[in-house]
Amino acid sequence: MYIRRLVPQMMISYLVIAGATWVGFNIGANDGANCVGACIGGGALGFRKAVLLGAAFAFVGGLFGTKVTATISQDVLLPSDLTPMAAAACLFAAGSVVALATTFGMPVSTSHATVLAMVGVGLGTKAHIEMANLAKIVSSWVILPVAMIGLSFLIITVLKSLLSRVSSLVNLEIILKYMLIASSMYASFALGASHAGLAGGMVEGAEILGRFGATLLGSFCIAAGVLFFGGRVIRTLAEGITPLSPVSAFAMQLSAAVGLNVCSILGLPVSSSQAIVAAAVGVGLAQRGTAVNSRQIAKIVVFWIVIPIGTFLATYLFFQFIGHHG
Amino acid sequence: MVGAKEKRAMEGINTHMKLVADCTTQLAKVYQLYVGGDPERYQQEAMRMREMEREADEVRRQVELTIYSGAFMPIYREDYLSLTELIDEVADGCLSAVNLLSLTRVRIPKAAVDRIAALIEKTIQCVDALRQCVSICLKDRRKAAEMAARVEELEESIDQDEFDLRSALYRMPIEGYDKLLLNDVVERIGSISDTAEDVSDRIVIMVSKRG
Numbered sequence: 001m002y003i004r005r006l007v008p009q010m011m012i013s014y015l016v017i018a019g020a021t022w023v024g025f026n027i028g029a030n031d032g033a034n035c036v037g038a039c040i041g042g043g044a045l046g047f048r049k050a051v052l053l054g055a056a057f058a059f060v061g062g063l064f065g066t067k068v069t070a071t072i073s074q075d076v077l078l079p080s081d082l083t084p085m086a087a088a089a090c091l092f093a094a095g096s097v098v099a100l101a102t103t104f105g106m107p108v109s110t111s112h113a114t115v116l117a118m119v120g121v122g123l124g125t126k127a128h129i130e131m132a133n134l135a136k137i138v139s140s141w142v143i144l145p146v147a148m149i150g151l152s153f154l155i156i157t158v159l160k161s162l163l164s165r166v167s168s169l170v171n172l173e174i175i176l177k178y179m180l181i182a183s184s185m186y187a188s189f190a191l192g193a194s195h196a197g198l199a200g201g202m203v204e205g206a207e208i209l210g211r212f213g214a215t216l217l218g219s220f221c222i223a224a225g226v227l228f229f230g231g232r233v234i235r236t237l238a239e240g241i242t243p244l245s246p247v248s249a250f251a252m253q254l255s256a257a258v259g260l261n262v263c264s265i266l267g268l269p270v271s272s273s274q275a276i277v278a279a280a281v282g283v284g285l286a287q288r289g290t291a292v293n294s295r296q297i298a299k300i301v302v303f304w305i306v307i308p309i310g311t312f313l314a315t316y317l318f319f320q321f322i323g324h325h326g
Numbered sequence: 327m328v329g330a331k332e333k334r335a336m337e338g339i340n341t342h343m344k345l346v347a348d349c350t351t352q353l354a355k356v357y358q359l360y361v362g363g364d365p366e367r368y369q370q371e372a373m374r375m376r377e378m379e380r381e382a383d384e385v386r387r388q389v390e391l392t393i394y395s396g397a398f399m400p401i402y403r404e405d406y407l408s409l410t411e412l413i414d415e416v417a418d419g420c421l422s423a424v425n426l427l428s429l430t431r432v433r434i435p436k437a438a439v440d441r442i443a444a445l446i447e448k449t450i451q452c453v454d455a456l457r458q459c460v461s462i463c464l465k466d467r468r469k470a471a472e473m474a475a476r477v478e479e480l481e482e483s484i485d486q487d488e489f490d491l492r493s494a495l496y497r498m499p500i501e502g503y504d505k506l507l508l509n510d511v512v513e514r515i516g517s518i519s520d521t522a523e524d525v526s527d528r529i530v531i532m533v534s535k536r537g
Contacts, residue, residue: 043400167466170336172536174329177399246399 012084016206019091020214021221024199026098027110027191028225032058033234034256034276035191036226038249039184040234044177051230053181054188055223061192062219067267068194069215072201075267076118076134081127082205086319090117091202093314097307102229106303109271112141114198116308117315124319140268145278148259152282156251163247176246183253188226190260191272192219198269248283255279274304331397336464338389339410343460345382346417350453350518352378353420354446360427361439372424379421386410405532412525413460416453419518426514432507435498441491445515448487452480452519456526463529470533474526481523488516 036054039045045053073079077086094113101108115137122129166172200218203209209217256275263270277300352375359368389410393403426432434442459473495508 043402167468169464169467169533169536170329170332172467173398173402174332178328246401 009084012088013206013208015088016084016091016203016208017217019088019095020199020203020217022095023091023098023110023114023202024196024218024221025225025229026095026102027195027198028055028058028222028227029229030098030102030108030225031110031191031195031272032188032222032226033230034272035187035253036184036230037234038253038276039180042176042180042246042249044180044246044249045184047231047234050184051227051234053185055226057185057188058192058226059219059223061189062196062215062222063192064189065193065196065200065218065264066211066215068197068264068269069201069204069211069218070197071133071137071267071269072114072118072197073205073211073214075130076115076137077122077130077205078128079205079207081122081125082118082202084206084208086118086121086125086127087202087206089315089318090114090121090311091199093117093120093311093318094198097310097314101303101307104303106300108300108303108307109273110195110198111269111271112304112308113311114202115269117311120312120315120317121319124316137268140263140266140270141274144259144263144270145274148255148275148278149282149285151258152251152255152279153286155255156247156283156286159247159251176250179250180246180253183250183257187253187257187260187272187276190257190264192222194260194264194270194272195222248280248287251283251286252276252279255282271304273300331392331395335389335392335397335406338385338392339406339413339464340461342382342385342389342410343413343457345378345385346413347450347453347457349375349378349382349417349420350450353423353515353518354443354450356424357427357443357446361434361443372428375421375424379417382414382417386414402532402536405528405535409460409525409528409532412521412528415521416456416518416525419514419521423511423514423518426507426511430507432504432511433500434508434511435500437498438491438495438508441487441494442512442515445484445487445491445512448480448484449515449518452477452484452522455480456522459526459529463533467533467536470530474530477526478523481519484516484519488512 032054035058036045036050040047040050044050073082091114094110094117098108098110098113115134119129119134121127163172163175166175196215196218198218199221200209200211200214200216203217204211204214208214253276256272256279259275259279260270260272277297281297352371356368356371356375359371390407393406397403398406455473455477459470459477463470463473491512492509495505495512498505500508
C-alpha cells in the first residue's frame with residue numbers, strides 16, 4: 001500500500017508504456033535476428049538491407065497480431081488482475097532478463113519470459129490464473145519445436161528434389177537468392193504477427209491503450225529493435241548453429257515462419273528463437289553427414305530454461321515484497 | 327533486371343574461355359613457324375600470342391569486377407573467381423611454352439618435330455573439350471560429370487604421350503643441355519592439359535556443392 005501510494009497512477013501507466021517499448025525493442029533485437037540472420041549468413045542480402053527490410057516486414061506483420069495481444073491481455077490473468085503495476089512488473093522483468101541474454105548474443109524466448117512473468121505476478125498477488133489457457137500456451141511451447149523439426153526436414157527434402165531439376169547453375173543461384181530473401185521477409189512478418197502482442201497485450205490489459213493501439217505500439221518497437229539493436233544475435237545465428245547453405249537457410253526460415261504464423265492466428269505466444277533453432281536441427285538431421293553444433297544448441301537450451309524461470313522469480317518475489325511491505 | 331550481373335559474369339567466363347582456347351590454337355601455329363624456319367613470321371605470331379593472352383587477362387579482370395560488384399551470393403563467389411583464375415593459367419601455360427622457345431632458341435631434332443606437333447594438337451583438343459565443358463556445364467549442370475570425364479580422358483592420353491616423348495628425347499643423340507631444354511618445352515606443353523583437367527575438376531566440385 002505504501003509503494004502504491006508513493007507511485008502515482010499516471011506514472012505507473014508511463015512505466016507500462018516504457019516497459020512495453022523496452023520489451024518490443026528486445027524482441028526486435030533478439031528475435032528479429034532469427035528472421036534475417038539466416039539470410040545474411042547465406043549471403044542473399046547484405047547486413048544493412050536485410051535488417052531494414054526485416055524491420056519493415058516485422059512492423060507490417062505486427063499490425064496483424066491482435067490475437068496474441070488478446071491472449072496476453074485477458075487469457076492468462078483476468079483483466080481485473082492485470083493492473084498497471086502488474087503489467088509494468090511483467091514487462092520490466094521480461095525485458096530486462098531478455099536484454100541480459102541479448103548482451104551474451106543468445107537467442108532466448110521473450111514469449112516464455114513474458115508469460116512466466118505473468119504467472120509470477122499471478123502467484124505473487126494470489127490472483128486467478130487461467131490454468132486451461134496457460135496449459136494450452138505451454139503445450140504449444142513443446143509442440144512447436146517438434147513440429148518445426150519435422151516441417152524443416154520435410155521442406156528441405158522436397159526442396160532439394162525440386163531444385164535438382166534446375167539445370168542451369170546461374171538460374172539455380174538466382175532462384176536460391178530470391179527464395180532466401182522472400183523467406184526472410186515472411187519470417188519477419190510472422191515475427192511481428194506473433195510478437196507484437198507480447199508487448200502490446202500488457203498495455204491493453206492495463207487499459208492504457210485499445211487493442212489496435214497496443215498492437216501498433218508493439219509493432220513499432222519490434223521494428224525499432226531489429227533496426228538498432230539486433231547486430232550481435234544476428235551474427236550468432238548467421239554463423240553458429242549449422243553450416244548454412246542457401247537451401248538450408250531457406251528451409252529453416254520458411255518452417256519457422258509457418259510455425260509462427262499459425263501460432264499467431266491461433267493467438268498463441270510462442271518463441272521465434274525456439275522455432276528457428278528447432279528448424280535448424282531438422283535441417284541438420286536431413287543433411288546426412290552435416291554436423292549440428294550441439295554445444296551451441298545446449299547453451300541456447302540452458303538460456304531458454306533459465307530466462308523464463310528468472311522472470312517468474314523476478315515478478316513473484318517483487319509482488320511478495322510489496323505484498324509484505326507495500 | 328533479375329540476374330543481370332550473374333548472366334554478364336557467365337558470358338564473361340565463356341568469352342574468357344574462348345580466348346584461352348584460341349591461345350592454344352595459336353601455340354600450334356607458332357610452333358609450326360618455329361620448326362619451319364621462318365623467324366620473322368614466328369616473331370609476329372609469338373607477339374600475337376602475347377596480345378591474345380593479355381586480352382584474355384583483361385576479360386578475366388572484367389569478370390572479376392562483375393563478380394565483386396555483387397554477382398552471385400558471397401558463398402558462391404569464390405568458386406567463380408577460382409574458376410577464372412585456373413582457366414587463365416591454361417593461357418599462361420601456352421605463353422610459357424612459347425617464351426621458352428623464344429628465349430632459348432633450342433633446336434628441335436627431326437625425330438621430335440612431329441611428335442611435339444601431335445602433342446600440341448591433342449592439347450588443343452583437350453582445351454576445346456574444356457571450353458565445351460565450361461560452356462555446357464554452366465547451362466546444364468547435369469552434364470558436368472560427363473563433360474569433365476572427356477577432358478580427363480584426353481589429359482591422361484596427353485600425359486602418356488608426354489612421358490613417352492620425354493623418354494625418347496633422353497635417348498636421342500643430342501647435347502645434354504638441349505635435352506634439358508627440350509624436356510622443359512615438352513613439360514610446359516604437357517602442363518597445359520594438366521591445368522585444363524584441374525578446371526574441369528573445379529566445375530564438378532562447383533556443381534556438387536550446389537546439391
